[in-house]
Amino acid sequence: MLEYLEKGIKLGWLINRETRQVKIYRFNQPVEIFSYPNSLSGENILEDFVLEMKLIW
Template sequence: MHQFVIKLCSKSDRLQVLQDKMQEYIENGTQLGWLIDRKQRQVFIYRPNIAVEVLDN
């Protein structure tokens, strides 16, 4: 089990696939996840039982 996961989108990654994977990590016990999309300049913050937070720029 991971406590903290960071995923960085590459140019070839599909954002939806990574978002689904991050949600799966949270559902399986990860306490905090950051998904960083450099292209769109966004960070998605995942935590259990809390809506995904999106930070722009």
């Protein structure tokens, strides 16, 4: 994911199905870690996009 950040991505999700954790990467911001979230938002990058995590878990 760090390589993508270096290339300038604004939002990235790293989803771990085994631990049911999601790491959210944003440009020039610290990584946030969430355990078993219900959904992920595209925020202002992908407006109106919501990934329902029940499809993943």
